[in-house]
Amino acid sequence: xxxxxxxxxxxxxxxxxxxxxxxxxxxxxxxxxxxxxxxxxxxxxxxxxxxxxxxxxxxxxxxxxxxxxxxxxxxxxxxxxxxxxxxxxxxxxxxxxxxxxxxxxxxxxxxxxxxxxxxxxxxxx
Amino acid sequence: xxxxxxxxxxxxxxxxxxxxxxxxxxxxxxxxxxxxxxxxxxxxxxxxxxxxxxxxxxxxxxxxxxxxxxxxxxxxxxxxxxxxxxxxxxxxxxxxxxxxxxxxxxxxxxxxxxxxxxxxxxxxxxxxxxxxxxxxxxxxxxxxxxx
Numbered sequence: 488x489x490x491x492x493x494x495x496x497x498x499x500x501x502x503x504x505x506x507x508x509x510x511x512x513x514x515x516x517x518x519x520x521x522x523x524x525x526x527x528x529x530x531x532x533x534x535x536x537x538x539x540x541x542x543x544x545x546x547x548x549x550x551x552x553x554x555x556x557x558x559x560x561x562x563x564x565x566x567x568x569x570x571x572x573x574x575x576x577x578x579x580x581x582x583x584x585x586x587x588x589x590x591x592x593x594x595x596x597x598x599x600x601x602x603x604x605x606x607x608x609x610x611x612x
Numbered sequence: 613x614x615x616x617x618x619x620x621x622x623x624x625x626x627x628x629x630x631x632x633x634x635x636x637x638x639x640x641x642x643x644x645x646x647x648x649x650x651x652x653x654x655x656x657x658x659x660x661x662x663x664x665x666x667x668x669x670x671x672x673x674x675x676x677x678x679x680x681x682x683x684x685x686x687x688x689x690x691x692x693x694x695x696x697x698x699x700x701x702x703x704x705x706x707x708x709x710x711x712x713x714x715x716x717x718x719x720x721x722x723x724x725x726x727x728x729x730x731x732x733x734x735x736x737x738x739x740x741x742x743x744x745x746x747x748x749x750x751x752x753x754x755x756x757x758x759x
Contacts, residue, residue, distance in 0.1 A: 510704060513697070513700045513701075513704075514701070514704065516697065517697040517698075517700065517701055520693055520694060520697050521725070521729065524690065524694070524729045524732065524733050525729070525732075527673075527733070527736065528732055528733065528736045530670060530673050530674075530736065530740060531735075531736045531739065531740060531741075533744060534669075534670035534671075534744065534745040537669070537670045537673070538669050538670055541665075541668055541669055544665050544668070545665060545666045550665070553658075553665065557654065557658070560650060560654070564643075564646070564647040564650065564651070565647070567643045567644075567647065568643075568644065568647060570640075571640045571643065571644065574640065575640075601659060604659065604664070605658075605664060608663055608664030608665065608666060609664075611663075
């Protein structure tokens, strides 16, 4: 009886899904970066122009969206290190699965440390 | 529509291979630097200020860019992040577009946008003038404004 392929580094299972997530978070961060460069450019126009665009960042909805942004950045950052280790460390591809769980653990710890603070700022005075 | 699949083992031109290799190395080198610099950026602007993002206004930026350290830091971040992001988008465009003219048009657009924003951002950092705020001396009392 034929057995299903167990998946390879970039085909099937965690290796593939982390790759998909790396692409999706990368695109999201790219478009935020375009917006962020343009909003910061308003400091060159006038204090009023810059402060009014910053006021939108201080709204509840953007405060919550920021959690998604930081979550995407942290995943992309640590998974990027995982990808680099797969490429350059002799045992990288052997431990790519374990490294994914390490990435996830770091992500959970950092988000757990920051999200409550962000929620207090978002819903606080 | 017939889809032509490239031979994966077809040799690239030497020049093309060099460019792709350099882009591949750049993604890894800039990526590692960006991990550290962006975590620093988030700490200083989002996490450490007493009221988070609500602390950020013109005075906050003027205070930061009074120091050449943060001007250089933000300048390096601008260049590295935008080139890294643009090259990543180029990879996706190359993977997912089927029509050659569309692939070329999207890639040209990506690099034009990147060049424009790098020029804009670099000019903003290097020509920033806190004196455009009449109340600047409330938060930068030492600053000398001309005129």
